[in-house]
Amino acid sequence: MAALASERATTEQRDRTELADIIRAYSADYRAEHGLTALQHKALRDIAQCRTAALGGHLEQCQACGASRPVYNSCRNRHCPKCQALAQAQWREAQHALLLPIPYFHLVFTLPHALNEVIRGNQRLLYNCLFQTVTETLKEFAHDPRHLGAELGLTAVLHTWGQTLMPHVHLHCIVTGGGLSLDGTHWIAGKKRRFLFPVRALAKVFRGKVLARLEAAYRKREVVLHGACAPLTNAVEWQRLLAKLRAKPWIVYAKAPLAGPQQVLNYLGRYTYRIAISNERLLDCRDGVVRFRYKDYAHGHARKEMTLSATEFLRRFLLHVLPSGFMRVRHYGLLANRQKNEKLARCRELLGCRPSPGFAPRPEESIPERIKRLTGVAITRCPVCGTGPMRIIERLAAVAPDTS
Numbered sequence: 560m561a562a563l564a565s566e567r568a569t570t571e572q573r574d575r576t577e578l579a580d581i582i583r584a585y586s587a588d589y590r591a592e593h594g595l596t597a598l599q600h601k602a603l604r605d606i607a608q609c610r611t612a613a614l615g616g617h618l619e620q621c622q623a624c625g626a627s628r629p630v631y632n633s634c635r636n637r638h639c640p641k642c643q644a645l646a647q648a649q650w651r652e653a654q655h656a657l658l659l660p661i662p663y664f665h666l667v668f669t670l671p672h673a674l675n676e677v678i679r680g681n682q683r684l685l686y687n688c689l690f691q692t693v694t695e696t697l698k699e700f701a702h703d704p705r706h707l708g709a710e711l712g713l714t715a716v717l718h719t720w721g722q723t724l725m726p727h728v729h730l731h732c733i734v735t736g737g738g739l740s741l742d743g744t745h746w747i748a749g750k751k752r753r754f755l756f757p758v759r760a761l762a763k764v765f766r767g768k769v770l771a772r773l774e775a776a777y778r779k780r781e782v783v784l785h786g787a788c789a790p791l792t793n794a795v796e797w798q799r800l801l802a803k804l805r806a807k808p809w810i811v812y813a814k815a816p817l818a819g820p821q822q823v824l825n826y827l828g829r830y831t832y833r834i835a836i837s838n839e840r841l842l843d844c845r846d847g848v849v850r851f852r853y854k855d856y857a858h859g860h861a862r863k864e865m866t867l868s869a870t871e872f873l874r875r876f877l878l879h880v881l882p883s884g885f886m887r888v889r890h891y892g893l894l895a896n897r898q899k900n901e902k903l904a905r906c907r908e909l910l911g912c913r914p915s916p917g918f919a920p921r922p923e924e925s926i927p928e929r930i931k932r933l934t935g936v937a938i939t940r941c942p943v944c945g946t947g948p949m950r951i952i953e954r955l956a957a958v959a960p961d962t963s
Contacts, residue, residue, distance in 0.1 A: 623947025
């Protein structure tokens with residue numbers, strides 16, 4: 560208990576609160592009120608130990624001024640806010656070679672909040688359903704000669720949260736503004752308009768496909784219904800839910816075309832390795848209360864602050880821990896892994912362009928050099944004198960955290 564009290568005091572005194580601080584100080588309180596899945600437990604443990612002595616590391620010393628510092632290992636958990644920067648930069652670099660000199664469109668497909676409780680008990684089923692129905696919908700419109708008559712390239716990224724950490728399951732899609740003709744003989748440019756396809760029509764087809772898959776899964780008894788969803792085991796109640804979902808318009812949001820490869824990369828970087836909340840949005844944690852910033856999209860993207868109890872904050876954060884091995888970034892059509900090299904080469908041939916230069920693998924590059932090139936951070940530069948290189952002088956074994 561002494562260690563817990565000390566951690567809480569540290570959390571409340573720091574100028575900058577981090578997610579790891581909140582977890583270390585209040586996860587015991589959360590466990591006393593709520594159960595944890597194995598994946599949620601692992602996420603809390605990994606984030607709490609990230610870049611601490613619990614994971615081991617090494618001792619560095621500046622070769623110029625002699626200053627030394629311990630550097631601890633990262634947890635590499637995909638839900639950790641401190642472990643995404645390099646992965647995001649590496650992913651963006653890899654995507655650069657896939658871009659074509661054409662307009663791209665940003666579409667967002669959202670599942671209704673009325674499905675949130677069903678999703679909570681069936682994450683893998685509903686998240687896969689979202690990917691499948693969105694890609695089928697876009698493929699159907701793309702293949703229709705009235706809209707395009709071609710095969711698109713598509714990158715889809717799953718987000719499960721809103722700005723206040725409440726469930727808001729949606730798929731960000733970056734779509735080529737045109738495609739390869741179905742016979743592979745020519746490139747078909749998208750029509751010069753604000754939206755790639757009619758948004759309302761997309762929403763109706765998307766809604767129909769999701770509800771059809773849900774109904775099929777229900778009949779096969781693949782949908783787990785317990786807790787707040789238990790009444791839906793009654794077929795009448797289930798049909799009432801589906802009728803409610805059919806009666807309301809679903810949301811497909813479309814932005815204006817992205818102007819070029821750099822703008823596309825900026826969008827991809829913004830949405831791919833983002834987690835439910837970053838450390839930059841946390842303001843403070845005092846007396847068991849967390850305060851953080853958020854954007855209120857319903858009121859002109861106004862910047863606001865929210866205050867939650869630490870346990871409620873952790874509850875909301877843990878809603879967004881993904882199923883084990885679940886891929887939240889996927890490529891389809893021209894970008895599908897099995898055929899992208901061949902099809903993109905054909906597209907470039909038809910468009911009269913060459914692959915983007917300068918993004919080939921660099922096997923001779925050291926890890927510090929790669930980090931510096933991709934993120935701009937010189938991890939070997941001395942933080943004291945600002946010039947001398949840091950060298951490893953000792954390995955540090957992992958130290959078990961004090962739980963007394």
